[in-house]
Amino acid sequence: MLRFQVQNTDNASSARTGVITTDHGVIETPIFMPVGTLGAVKAMHFKDLLEDTKAQIILGNTYHLYLRPGTDILERAGGLHRFNGWNKPILTDSGGYQVYSLAHRRKLEQEGVTFQSHIDGSRHMFSPERVIDIQRSIGADIMMAFDECTPYPCDKNYASDSLKTTHQWLLRCMKQYKATEPKYGYHQALFPIVQGSVYPDLRIKSAEEISALNAEGNAIGGLSVGEPIEKMYEITQLVCNILPKDKPRYLMGVGTPVNMLECIALGIDMFDCVMPTRNGRNGMIFTRNGIINIKNEKWKDDFSPIEAEGNSFVDTQYSKAYLRHLFVAGEMNGPMIASTHNLAFYLWLMNEARNNIRNGVFSEWKSSMVKKLATRL
């Protein structure tokens, strides 16, 4: 079983703290989950991920891991945990995001989605059943239902049809889930995903149907795909108010530090996003006082620490001028330090959020933080 216990709730908002217990350990919520698509968080060592960023759970991706290294190798390794040596919880995305991001090289049908591999062009059919099987082979603690992450903008007819398909796929996923056993002796949960684009009635329908399934946790997908931020908050709020309070709520693919604080206030418990790692590799540094583009000339002689108050090794070990130098010179330490810092920052922000919820001052704290976090330095 995957257990979730709500511990503290905020009076002024829907924010709450909680603990998710999995067979690979506990996860304190609200939490940010670093993305490790191919079984590795890009530019990061697990040692640093554990010690410096304090990551509690990471993501993997069904589509990518299926293509490389493939389920045969993963099974022979004894699952992804054994393969990559990450002994804490792992959540795998189902490939639903690739239905969106690789839209130009897939064919979507009622039965499932046929992808043309971005690596060698070979064709692969992803049905809901197949996606569950693959996630069983990967051995993720939390598996995601196969869905279509709809693009934005998305006309209502398309969104409505897509939602029907996603729900049928969900039922097939659950059937396959119940018909199969974990391969490595520990429990695997399955989270359904609410869809419906930016249409309130579709989202309500989706959230209600999914709530009735009584899954161990529930996710909201199809957001942060280019819609106005206010739409994202509006839909998140709408859905959070319907999804069961006693189960973790996971907002997929979100987001910026500000997005996360706003959505914690709406009742979200789990986040993941490539932003701290990808943008970090591209020179964007998130700090308590705002966002830095470390490649900018203005940092060339700023010898102050990356984050003087920061608690990760890299924050005080390296100066902004040095980090800029590494980026300008194309040294791989640049992206590594930036990724470590950004993840440490994201995880620190979650920790602060939890503390402020516990202390009953979340909303005030959030207001003061939001102003600083979005500042461009």
Place this chain on the structure above:
RNA sequence: GGGGAGGUACCAGAGCGGUCAAAUGGGGCAGACUGUAAAUCUGUUGGCUAAGCCUUCGGAGGUUCGAAUCCUCCCCUCCCCA
């Protein structure tokens, strides 16, 4: 001393009579990035009183309606031979 090649924007390097303020790379500067086809991609990179004008292709002259491109002289690099 003899023979040959060449000097183009920050660098490398195309262009060899008009469509050239000058391809392409690199470098510089800036921007983008939200369940990762990303250590990626995009824009910009002579000056200005800016849909136009001015000064640029080693230097000085010349031919021409028009020259980075043709001619003359000069300066400077590099290669081969002695």
